[in-house]
Amino acid sequence: MPRMKIEAIDLFYVALPEIKATADGTQDTLLARVRADNGLYGWGESDSSPLVSLSAYVMPMSHVNIMNINSALIGETVETPEDVRRLRAKAGAYGLDVQQLDHAVAAVDIALWDLVGKFLQEPVYRLLGYERSYPKLPYASVLFGDDPDETREIAADLRGRGFAAAKFGWGPMGRGTADDDEALVAAAREGLGQHAQLMVDAGVVWGEDDATAYDRAVRFSNYNITWLEEPLLSDEVDAYKRLTDRKPPVPIAAGEGADFYRSADDLMVNGGIDFVQIDVGRTGGITVCDRICKRALELGVTYVNHTFKSHLQLAASLHVFAGVEKFRLLEYPAGDSPLILGLTAPTGLPVNEKGMVDCPETPGLGVDVNLDTVREYLQPVRIEVGGKLVHETPEV
Numbered sequence: 001m002p003r004m005k006i007e008a009i010d011l012f013y014v015a016l017p018e019i020k021a022t023a024d025g026t027q028d029t030l031l032a033r034v035r036a037d038n039g040l041y042g043w044g045e046s047d048s049s050p051l052v053s054l055s056a057y058v059m060p061m062s063h064v065n066i067m068n069i070n071s072a073l074i075g076e077t078v079e080t081p082e083d084v085r086r087l088r089a090k091a092g093a094y095g096l097d098v099q100q101l102d103h104a105v106a107a108v109d110i111a112l113w114d115l116v117g118k119f120l121q122e123p124v125y126r127l128l129g130y131e132r133s134y135p136k137l138p139y140a141s142v143l144f145g146d147d148p149d150e151t152r153e154i155a156a157d158l159r160g161r162g163f164a165a166a167k168f169g170w171g172p173m174g175r176g177t178a179d180d181d182e183a184l185v186a187a188a189r190e191g192l193g194q195h196a197q198l199m200v201d202a203g204v205v206w207g208e209d210d211a212t213a214y215d216r217a218v219r220f221s222n223y224n225i226t227w228l229e230e231p232l233l234s235d236e237v238d239a240y241k242r243l244t245d246r247k248p249p250v251p252i253a254a255g256e257g258a259d260f261y262r263s264a265d266d267l268m269v270n271g272g273i274d275f276v277q278i279d280v281g282r283t284g285g286i287t288v289c290d291r292i293c294k295r296a297l298e299l300g301v302t303y304v305n306h307t308f309k310s311h312l313q314l315a316a317s318l319h320v321f322a323g324v325e326k327f328r329l330l331e332y333p334a335g336d337s338p339l340i341l342g343l344t345a346p347t348g349l350p351v352n353e354k355g356m357v358d359c360p361e362t363p364g365l366g367v368d369v370n371l372d373t374v375r376e377y378l379q380p381v382r383i384e385v386g387g388k389l390v391h392e393t394p395e396v
């Protein structure tokens with residue numbers, strides 16, 4: 001078999017010209033391109049602060065447990081799924097005392113799976129041990145409007161665009177009275193119509209207050225919601241347990257705040273959640289998310305992706321659970337940022353004529369990055385320490 005080694009890890013910080021203070025993760029991103037010595041390359045994306053993550057790739061060594069990701073990976077052989085897992089562990093060991101590691105390393109981990117898929121001529125889901133992939137029902141993921149009227153309009157627009165499922169989150173939810181909260185959900189249901197699936201994302205607004213979360217779950221159950229998401233803070237696993245012990249009339253979802261395998265596991269095992277929502281660009285990449293997905297299967301918890309980034313990230317998310325038929329829902333970023341659809345070429349992952357999203361069957365992730373978009377929104381970065389250059393944005 002021909003050999004393949006990692007020659008370079010190219011990092012690109014892309015951002016819209018204006019960043020707004022809303023809960024919208026599609027305003028900027030960190031892209032990683034892994035280039036191999038045989039001309040192949042892979043792409044990945046991290047969902048966190050791009051510059052904080054970038055520093056985990058290039059920071060000077062502090063001691064043997066704080067060494068950067070580049071030094072762990074460049075020059076390494078990578079040819080098989082076992083290699084990717086070995087390198088993910090190596091990067092973890094190099095950054096053992098770096099909290100940001102799991103967010104940052106996700107980008108290169110995804111890129112390595114893409115690269116190895118291209119090398120072995122297999123879609124990533126097959127490398128994860130699945131024989132075939134199953135189409136997923138995309139749910140549009142949007143923020144609540146500023147009031148019920150605006151929420152109703154957003155919902156009606158999604159319905160007009162043909163979405164059979166949609167999630168509304170954050171915005172004014174939990175900021176007013178219980179009646180205000182209920183009015184938002186009622187408006188979303190009205191706009192979507194009676195047949196679409198509706199999910200509600202409370203955006204961790206009730207902190208550790210399981211009594212309020214339970215009250216809202218009861219109120220929202222009148223609108224036939226598929227789940228109530230993140231009513232409580234991710235770390236408040238005891239509060240999740242108190243909430244789920246009360247047997248709320250709607251399923252409870254959480255997990256996007258889980259930064260590690262163990263925090264996701266904690267929410268499932270000790271928090272009693274029904275849906276675990278994992279962000280491949282945040283929770284350590286495909287390697288870690290694959291493990292969480294298989295753990296969810298074992299525990300009888302439903303795995304769903306959390307994705308509020310580009311369709312590159314969406315493809316990476318999808319490969320993780322594409323092979324599990326009963327994990328059927330796919331969070332599908334539906335906003336209008338050019339960093340959602342514009343980052344992949346020629347398009348992102350389309351919704352097919354049956355209203356479903358198919359996992360790409362081409363090698364790797366099955367999507368490619370649109371370099372024109374990268375160039376257009378590129379924020380060149382140059383980091384010098386003590387007069388020594390430690391990072392400069394490479395050629396796109």
Ligand SMILES: [Mg+2]
Nearest residue numbers: 201229230256
């Ligand atoms: Mg959410």
